[in-house]
Amino acid sequence: MNERNRKLNAADELDRARKGLTAARLSVGAGAFEEAVSSAYYAAHHAARALLFSLGLEVRSHKALRTLLSEHFVRVGVIPRDTSLRLAHFIEARHKADYGVRTRFSREQADAWVLWATTFVEAAAAHLAPLLTPAEPPDGGPSAAREPRVPYRPAPVPLRGRGRRSRA
DSSP: OOHHHHHHHHHHHHHHHHHHHHHHHHHHHTTOHHHHHHHHHHHHHHHHHHHHHTTTOOOSSHHHHHHHHIIIIITTTSSOTTHHHHHHHHHHHHHHHHHOTTOOOOHHHHHHHHHHHHHHHHHHHHHHHHHHSOOOOTTSOOOSOOOOOOOOOOOOOOOSSOSOOOOO
16 A cells, blocks of 8 residues: 555545534434444544554454554554454444344433444544645646546456467
8 A cells, every 4th residue: 555545545445534523413303313332333443543544553343453553553542442342342332232132222322322433533533634634746747536447357267278279
């Protein structure tokens, strides 16, 4: 991952985190407390991914996210020591909210999770601000838009024993 993509990925994840907070707040307002908890969790999750992307790290699981977040941000004092533990409890709450049979959250519980997620997203945004502050291209050069991804396509493998045979 190059420097430019680190920044763009971190910015994208931080944007998703902020949108998740908006969804969580709207859900609380609509009385959909389980959806609020789930959206708040994903807001925190995307903020954590933004932090990791800022270092060029990409994770594929929720557990790996907590482990790397702890290793690279908690141990050095960038974020509070209880963050990984809170995220572990938060994912349990999200599982209950999304999959729990007859599980209900109160407004107070949803508000508490939304507040924690908001605090975490704001802390992540503050930490990332120097990295994500857009620099003006000196000569009106390329914009900050992400370059289109080229899908990976393996080289075609010739089929043996099928199709026409050439006669030599």
